[in-house]
Each structure stands twice: as C-alpha cells, then as structure tokens.
Amino acid sequence: MNNRMVSSELKVGIMILIGILILFYMSFRIGKYGVFSEHGYELTAVFINAGGLDVKTPVKIAGVEAGKIKKISLDGFKALITLTIRGSVRIPVDSRISIRSQGILGDKFLEITPGNDQKILAQGGKIQDVVEAPDFDQLFASVNGAAKNFGETMGELKGIISEKEKANIRKSIENFQEASGDFKNLIKENKGNISRVVSNVDETMSGLKLMVKDVESGKGTLGLLVKDETLYNDAREAVNVLKTISAEIDQGKGTLGKLVKDEALYDETKATIANIKDLTDGIKKGEGTLGRLAKDDSLFIETEKAAKKVQKAAEGIQEMTPVTILGTIFGMFF
Amino acid sequence: MEDVAIRIVDLQKSFGEQRVLDGINLEVEAGKITVIIGKSGGGKSVLLKNVIGLIKPDSGEIWIDGVETTSLSERDMNNIRMKFGMLFQEAALFDSMDLFDNVAFPLREHTKMSENEITSTVEERLKQVGLTGFSEKMPSELSGGMRKRVGLARALVLDPEIILFDEPTSALDPIISLTILDLIKQTQTYFKKTYLVISHDILGMFRIADKVAMLYNGKIIEYGTPHDIKRSTNEATKEFLNATKIPGFTGGDL
Amino acid sequence: MYSKKPINYYSPFLQITKALKELGSIGAMFLETVYQTFRKPFKLNYIFKQMEFIGVNSSVIVIITGVFTGMVLALQSYHGFRKFGGEGLVGATVALSMTRELGPVLTALMVTGRAGSAMAAELGTMRVTEQIDALTVMALNPVKYLVVPRVVAAFFMLPVLTIISDFVGIIGGYIVGVKLLGINEGAFITKIIKHLDLDDIYNGLIKAACFGIILSLVSCYKGFYTSGGAEGVGRSTTEAVVVSSVSILISDYVLTSLMF
Known part of the structure; x- marks a missing residue:
C-alpha cells in the first residue's frame, strides 16, 4: 500500500508540474501581466470623447506598443484616461496624444507623438497636447451636409445654365484644355530654353557679383560716373567741349596756337581734371552713395535672393505641368 | 444494570x-x-x-x-x-483494499499504533479466524465464507x-x-x-x-x-x- | 399497506418537487463536504489516490480530445475566415475557443464520462454492499472518507487537465493551420498573443475548478444515495453522468456570464 501511494503521489506531482509549466509558458508568451513583465509608470490625459477606448487598449509610439490604458473615468464631463507606460519608454513633456484606429472598422488605439522637449514626463504626469478623435458620426454628418449642399448647388447650376451656356462652357473648357495642352507642349518644347535662361541669369548674377567687387575696389568707369548727376553733366559738357576742340583742331585751326590763344579754356580743363581726381579719391574712401553701396553686403545678398526667385519661378512652371493635366482630366468629366 | x-x-x-x-x-x-x-x-x-x-x-x-x-x-x-464491532450480511469489506488493509483499517483510523504493532495485531486476528497467508488477497478473490471471517476479524480488531x-x-x-x-x-x-x-x-x-x-x-x-x-x-x-x-x-x- | 391511489410519477409537479429536493440534498452534501474538508484529520493519501484516478488516468483521453478539437476548430474557422482573407485569425480563434470554452467544458465532460461514472458506480456499490454503513459503524464519517477526496481531487485536477487540453488544442490548431493549410506562421502566433489575455486562461481554469466540484459532487451524491442493488447502481451511474453533464453546461453559461 505504501509503495502504491508513493507512486500515485509522484504521478500526480509530475502532472501538476506539467500543468504549471504550461501555464507559465503560456503566461510568458502572452507576456502581458506575467511575473516577468517590467514595471511601468502612469500618465494621464483628458479627452472630450473617449468613445471606442477600453481598458487595456494599447498605447503606441510609432506603431510600437509602449503601454496600455489602465483606467477610464469621468473627470467632470470629460474622460480622464490613465495610461500605464513601460518603464523603459521616456516621453517628452510636449508630446501629443491622439486616438487612432486601424482602418474604419479596426480597433481604436492611442498614439503618442513624442515632442522635442528635454523634460520627461514622470509618474502621474499629464499629457497636455490632446488631439480628439474624428468622431465618425460627426464626420459622416458633416460629409452628409456637404454632399447635400453640393447637390443643391448643382441643382441651382442646372437651373441657371441653359443649353446655350452649356455649349459655351463646354467650348471654353475645350479651349482651356487646348490652351493647357499648348502650354504643356510649350513648356515641354522650351524646357531646354527655360533652363538655359535660368543658367544665363545665374551667369549674369555671377558677373554682377564680380562687377560689384570691382566697384568695391574702385575699378571701372561706373563708379566714376554715378556719384552725382552734375558731375556727369559736367563731364559730358567737358567731353563735348573737348570734342568741339578736337573738331576745331581737326578743322586745322592749329592746336598749339589755339591753346595758347585761349587761356581760359586751358584753365577750365585743368580744373575739371582736378575734380575728377577728387571724385576718385572719394570713392576710394567709401564716401558717397556708390561707395556705400559697394561696401554694403546686403546688396549682394539681395541680388542673390533675386536670382533664386527667378530660379524658383522657373521650377514653378515645371510643377504646374501635372496640375494642368489634372485640370484637363477634370475638364473631361465636367 | x-x-x-x-x-x-x-x-x-x-x-x-x-x-x-x-x-x-x-x-x-x-x-x-x-x-x-x-x-x-x-x-x-x-x-x-x-x-x-x-x-x-x-x-x-x-x-x-x-x-x-x-x-x-x-x-x-x-x-x-x-x-461496537459489526459483521455485515455480506461482510462489507472494502473492495479497494486487500485483506490486511481491511482488517488494519480501524486500527489505522482509530489508534496511534505503529505500523509494526498494526502488522502483528492484524496477523494475530487473521490467525484467530483461520486466514493466515491470505493477507495479500483482495476481497473479490475470496469466497463468501472467507469474507465473513475477514469481516469478523475486522469487527474484533479494536476489542469492542x-x-x-x-x-x-x-x-x-x-x-x-x-x-x-x-x-x-x-x-x-x-x-x-x-x-x-x-x-x-x-x-x-x-x-x-x-x-x-x-x-x-x-x-x-x-x-x-x-x-x-x-x-x-x-x-x-x-x-x-x-x-x-x-x-x-x-x-x-x- | 400501500396507498390505494396510484401515484403518477411523471406528473410535472412531482418531478419538480423531486428535483428541488435533490438540489437541496446536493447542497447539504456540499456543505458537509466543505466542513469535512477543513476538519482534521486530513486524508491526504486518499486525496492523492483520487487525484491519480481523476487526473493522471484521464490525461490521455483529455489530450486526445483537446488535440482533435483544436485541429477541427482550425479547419472549420479556416474555411470561414478565408472568405474574407482573415486566415491569420485562425490561431486566435482556436486559442480563445480552447481557453475560454472548449478546454474547460470538454475536459469536464470527458472526466464526467470517465471518472464521474466510476465514482457513482463505486459509491453505489459501496452503498448496496453496506460498505458505507460499515464506515459509519466504525465511527468514521463516510463523506470525509469517500466524498471529500473525490471532490478535492477533482477541484485540483480539472484545472490541470484543462490547461493541458488548452495547450494541446492550440498545438493541434497550429499543426492544421500552419503545417497543413499553410497559414503564415508569424501571423498565427502573433494574433494569438495579441488577442489572448491571461484572464481568458485564468477564467477558463476557474471554470474548470467549478466543473470539477460539480461533477464530483453530483456523481458522489448519486452513488452515495443509491438503492436497489445492482440495478440501482446502474441507474445511479447513468443519472450521475446525465445530471453532471447537464449541470456543467448550465453552470458554464452562468459562470461565463459572470466572468467575461
């Protein structure tokens, strides 16, 4: 009897052990609240509408489960949701929480979009940035309203538009279609040209840059000419006078004699040359309008921006192509 | 009285x-x-x-x-x-136990005897009813008369x-x-x-x-x-x- | 001597009275069993013997039942889910059905058929051959010696058998689903892990423990109050299996509605 009893106890013991092992294995695999699951911390969030959420609904970050809803309760007339987040997951203070669903019929879940703040939410912290779920009932209601409005508008339109107008509209759409087709072709054909234009502009700009640099160092005529209008006029006058003199010389009136003969002219010329010298010195020192312009960086930057705008405009033209196609298609259905 | x-x-x-x-x-x-x-x-x-x-x-x-x-x-x-001890009409031996355990059962349940004492007491009782050497048998292997003897041995075992x-x-x-x-x-x-x-x-x-x-x-x-x-x-x-x-x-x- | 008026044994009133009386007696036996369970001396060796009989000896039949139930569940749900491309859910279906419902219920029904009938027959025989009276005459409580070990053993062994049944059922579903029908193995397993909660398993085991008490108590009751010789034993055995099975299914509904 004793032997038999020991063996029956042994058999029972082995069987219970197998049962417990299976239970442990299954608990471990499911691994939700088993002994081995790590401890988490709690966070809260307040939603206006927590419809579709349940206790144990997963909380995900980037689609990966990071915790679960622990409790849903009322806080005034809002839903206070308590989450259990895994201890290893750190959530910045400025994170955003939203109710998402897997497809229209899928289960709801909470998605946390982490923020950038250095501060981390601690035990009992509250996620402030809450995005309400689009309530499907409301959504459907508004879609319904919009559809109704659309239908009414269409009805009115139908009433307004007679056959003649219809034909006109059709024609204009055809025209538009044609035009957009032409435009498309144009762009297609001139793609090379446009890009060439752009690169030219680019080149021009770099030339301009170079020029500005030259101006800065006081080289070239431009500097000399722009300082002020009187100077310019004086200079022109002077040049004209010189031209006249040259002509007179050319006419054979005797250069040297004439110069000697007219002392005043000589003095005038001399003074003009001295003035020009003064002007050049002024530019070199950075005085006057041109000098300032030449020294100032902002001009260069503005110029560069302008060039970029030109480039963008060119790109815009390229992007417009698909929009045009869409327009064409829409036109076909209309 | x-x-x-x-x-x-x-x-x-x-x-x-x-x-x-x-x-x-x-x-x-x-x-x-x-x-x-x-x-x-x-x-x-x-x-x-x-x-x-x-x-x-x-x-x-x-x-x-x-x-x-x-x-x-x-x-x-x-x-x-x-x-009291009682011998039932059909002995009412426990089917799940052999003869020895049947007779030893009241001793095991009601006394603090050691297993050695139980063995000697049971053997003695079985000898008194003329059933030495049968202690390993199960009740279903016995004839009616033998069962009654075991039943008597069991009834007597606590000296009622x-x-x-x-x-x-x-x-x-x-x-x-x-x-x-x-x-x-x-x-x-x-x-x-x-x-x-x-x-x-x-x-x-x-x-x-x-x-x-x-x-x-x-x-x-x-x-x-x-x-x-x-x-x-x-x-x-x-x-x-x-x-x-x-x-x-x-x-x-x- | 006997009442002249013939008694209509099939009148509904008598049947209901009889059923209520029986329910009361079973309840009284349950209380006595609980009382005797916690009263010294503890008959551990008897409990272990019954654990071996109810648990270990039933394990093979429970494993066979569990495996084939899991297999047929996978097969059936596969054909259903395939219609809308949900084959991946076969694993979860098998796991949930096994742990929540079929594991506990089928295990309890198999144990009823195997061990419950044996309990009723054993106690019934002991009753008609006066072995139960013999215990009483020896100043030993027959409920403590006969009913308590069976009820306690069933209470502990049914959950053990059920968890084994759950496990082999899921394995059976895996064999059919993944190996024969070619369902994506990753989907099969992750869906199980996603949809199966520990509560599903635990509640299934609690149910199993309740079924263990019910089937052992009903079977012991039927055996304990057997009368009418060998024929009475046969009748008790049949009634034990029928009443236990029906009680299990009724209590299953009640327990499920309370738990889930």
Whole structure:
C-alpha cells in the first residue's frame, strides 16, 4: 500500500508540474501581466470623447506598443484616461496624444507623438497636447451636409445654365484644355530654353557679383560716373567741349596756337581734371552713395535672393505641368 | 444494570405506512450471545441498525452502557459506536483494499499504533479466524465464507464491548455455516464480549445462543434460553420451528 | 399497506418537487463536504489516490480530445475566415475557443464520462454492499472518507487537465493551420498573443475548478444515495453522468456570464 501511494503521489506531482509549466509558458508568451513583465509608470490625459477606448487598449509610439490604458473615468464631463507606460519608454513633456484606429472598422488605439522637449514626463504626469478623435458620426454628418449642399448647388447650376451656356462652357473648357495642352507642349518644347535662361541669369548674377567687387575696389568707369548727376553733366559738357576742340583742331585751326590763344579754356580743363581726381579719391574712401553701396553686403545678398526667385519661378512652371493635366482630366468629366 | 449491555424500550419505526417495529422491549445481557430470530423482512435488520444508530427510530429509547442513544448527536453517537464491532450480511469489506488493509483499517483510523504493532495485531486476528497467508488477497478473490471471517476479524480488531452480527450464516452452505457459527462461539468464549446476532436460521442459532428472542409482527413475542423457546406454546414460534422440520428426518433436534 | 391511489410519477409537479429536493440534498452534501474538508484529520493519501484516478488516468483521453478539437476548430474557422482573407485569425480563434470554452467544458465532460461514472458506480456499490454503513459503524464519517477526496481531487485536477487540453488544442490548431493549410506562421502566433489575455486562461481554469466540484459532487451524491442493488447502481451511474453533464453546461453559461 505504501509503495502504491508513493507512486500515485509522484504521478500526480509530475502532472501538476506539467500543468504549471504550461501555464507559465503560456503566461510568458502572452507576456502581458506575467511575473516577468517590467514595471511601468502612469500618465494621464483628458479627452472630450473617449468613445471606442477600453481598458487595456494599447498605447503606441510609432506603431510600437509602449503601454496600455489602465483606467477610464469621468473627470467632470470629460474622460480622464490613465495610461500605464513601460518603464523603459521616456516621453517628452510636449508630446501629443491622439486616438487612432486601424482602418474604419479596426480597433481604436492611442498614439503618442513624442515632442522635442528635454523634460520627461514622470509618474502621474499629464499629457497636455490632446488631439480628439474624428468622431465618425460627426464626420459622416458633416460629409452628409456637404454632399447635400453640393447637390443643391448643382441643382441651382442646372437651373441657371441653359443649353446655350452649356455649349459655351463646354467650348471654353475645350479651349482651356487646348490652351493647357499648348502650354504643356510649350513648356515641354522650351524646357531646354527655360533652363538655359535660368543658367544665363545665374551667369549674369555671377558677373554682377564680380562687377560689384570691382566697384568695391574702385575699378571701372561706373563708379566714376554715378556719384552725382552734375558731375556727369559736367563731364559730358567737358567731353563735348573737348570734342568741339578736337573738331576745331581737326578743322586745322592749329592746336598749339589755339591753346595758347585761349587761356581760359586751358584753365577750365585743368580744373575739371582736378575734380575728377577728387571724385576718385572719394570713392576710394567709401564716401558717397556708390561707395556705400559697394561696401554694403546686403546688396549682394539681395541680388542673390533675386536670382533664386527667378530660379524658383522657373521650377514653378515645371510643377504646374501635372496640375494642368489634372485640370484637363477634370475638364473631361465636367 | 451491569449485566445489561443494551436495553431497548418501546422502540417504534415505520417506513411510510408500514410499521416495521411496533414497540420493541428487550434487554441484551452483557457477555452473552443473544440471538434475535424472525422472518426475512420482519424488521430484524432495522432493529440492529437502530441499535448502531444507522437509522433513527420514530419513538422509544435505546440505552447502551447507561446512555440513551436515540437523541445523541452524530459526534456523541460516534463515541458510542467505538464500543461496537459489526459483521455485515455480506461482510462489507472494502473492495479497494486487500485483506490486511481491511482488517488494519480501524486500527489505522482509530489508534496511534505503529505500523509494526498494526502488522502483528492484524496477523494475530487473521490467525484467530483461520486466514493466515491470505493477507495479500483482495476481497473479490475470496469466497463468501472467507469474507465473513475477514469481516469478523475486522469487527474484533479494536476489542469492542459489543459485536453485532447481521445474518452471519445467510448465503452460505451448511458446512461453512457451521464453521462460522463455531468461530463465533469460539471467539465469544475466548473474549467474553456481548454478541447480538440476528438471523432466521433458527437451528443454527440454537447451537450458539445463550438467549433467544423471537421477533414477530414488529414485537418481541418471546424471550428466553433456546431450551425455553423449543418448548414454547406460542403459535408463531411453533410455526417457525415446524418450518425447519423436514418430513422423514429427525434433524434439528439438538 | 400501500396507498390505494396510484401515484403518477411523471406528473410535472412531482418531478419538480423531486428535483428541488435533490438540489437541496446536493447542497447539504456540499456543505458537509466543505466542513469535512477543513476538519482534521486530513486524508491526504486518499486525496492523492483520487487525484491519480481523476487526473493522471484521464490525461490521455483529455489530450486526445483537446488535440482533435483544436485541429477541427482550425479547419472549420479556416474555411470561414478565408472568405474574407482573415486566415491569420485562425490561431486566435482556436486559442480563445480552447481557453475560454472548449478546454474547460470538454475536459469536464470527458472526466464526467470517465471518472464521474466510476465514482457513482463505486459509491453505489459501496452503498448496496453496506460498505458505507460499515464506515459509519466504525465511527468514521463516510463523506470525509469517500466524498471529500473525490471532490478535492477533482477541484485540483480539472484545472490541470484543462490547461493541458488548452495547450494541446492550440498545438493541434497550429499543426492544421500552419503545417497543413499553410497559414503564415508569424501571423498565427502573433494574433494569438495579441488577442489572448491571461484572464481568458485564468477564467477558463476557474471554470474548470467549478466543473470539477460539480461533477464530483453530483456523481458522489448519486452513488452515495443509491438503492436497489445492482440495478440501482446502474441507474445511479447513468443519472450521475446525465445530471453532471447537464449541470456543467448550465453552470458554464452562468459562470461565463459572470466572468467575461
């Protein structure tokens, strides 16, 4: 009897052990609240509408489960949701929480979009940035309203538009279609040209840059000419006078004699040359309008921006192509 | 008082509308073999079950060693039952245990004996009923007579004051019946305990009885020594005695 | 002697009275069993014997039942889910059905058929051969010696059998789903992990423990109060299986509605 009893106890013991092992294995695999699951911390969030959420609904970050809803309760007339987040997951203070669903019929879940703040939410912290779920009932209601409005508008339109107008509209759409087709072709054909234009502009700009640099160092005529209008006029006058003199010389009136003969002219010329010298010195020192312009960086930057705008405009033209196609298609259905 | 082991006073018991015991009055003497004889289905077993507390009577009293037992709680009744041993009609051995365990069972449950002491006690009891070397057998492997011997060994193993026998010779052939009866007589002479036997086997009982009670229609109609009963003038008793006589034989006269 | 008026044993009133009486008796036996369970001396060796009988000896039949149930669940749900491309859910369906419902219920029904009937037959035989009376005469409580070990053993072993049944059922579903029908193994397993909660398993085991008490108690009751010799034993055995099975299914509904 004793032997038999020991063996029956042994058999029972082995069987219970197998049962417990299976239970442990299954608990471990499911691994939700088993002994081995790590401890988490709690966070809260307040939603206006927590419809579709349940206790144990997963909380995900980037689609990966990071915790679960622990409790849903009322806080005034809002839903206070308590989450259990895994201890290893750190959530910045400025994170955003939203109710998402897997497809229209899928289960709801909470998605946390982490923020950038250095501060981390601690035990009992509250996620402030809450995005309400689009309530499907409301959504459907508004879609319904919009559809109704659309239908009414269409009805009115139908009433307004007679056959003649219809034909006109059709024609204009055809025209538009044609035009957009032409435009498309144009762009297609001139793609090379446009890009060439752009690169030219680019080149021009770099030339301009170079020029500005030259101006800065006081080289070239431009500097000399722009300082002020009187100077310019004086200079022109002077040049004209010189031209006249040259002509007179050319006419054979005797250069040297004439110069000697007219002392005043000589003095005038001399003074003009001295003035020009003064002007050049002024530019070199950075005085006057041109000098300032030449020294100032902002001009260069503005110029560069302008060039970029030109480039963008060119790109815009390229992007417009698909929009045009869409327009064409829409036109076909209309 | 000392020589009365069990006193039954005006005991009544009915099952439905059938009155099985209709005012039984009986005193069972201590240290003697008392046999209650009656027809099958005449209430003998019911009387015995009332004594041991398996059935509660409708009215009446049963005094055992000066204690009235019919109103006792189950726990107090169990203390009374410790004074009893009982041999059931078909021995009522536990099917799941071998002979040794069957006899050892009351010892294991009610005493703090070591396994060695139990072994020696059980072996001794089995020897007394003539069953040495059978202790490994299961009850289903035994004949009816052997089972009764084991049952007797089990009833005796705790040295009870009173031993009840429910039809000890029923369903046995005459030879085995005799050996069982002899065994009963033998053990009683040896242990000097109170034996209460119920049976319809009137001839067999005269062989062992010190006192005989005749149960008829729910009443004890006659009580005395076997000698007294044989000379009874009571019609019912005479009828019972005559039924055992076989024409052409002179059997039955002891 | 007997009532002259013939009693209509099939009158609904009598049947209901009888059923209520029986329910009351079973309840009384349950209380007695609980009382005796926590009362010294503890009959551990008897409990272990019954644990072996109810648990260990039933394990093979429970494993076979569990495996094939899981297999047929996978097969059936596969054909259903395939219609809308949800084959990946077969694993979760098998796992949830097994742990929540079929594991506990089928295990309890198999144990009823195997061990419950044996309990009723054993106790019934003990009753008609006066072995139960023999215990009483020995001043031993028959409920403590006969009913308590069976009920306690069933209470502990049914959950063990059920968890084994759950496990082999899921394995059976895996074999059919992944190996035979070619469902994506990753989807099969991750869907199980996603949809199966520990509560599903635990509640299934609690149910199993309740079924263990019910089937052992009903079977013991039927055996304990057997009358009418060998024929009575046969009748008790049949009734034990029928009443236990029906009680299990009824209580299953009640327990499920309370738990999930």
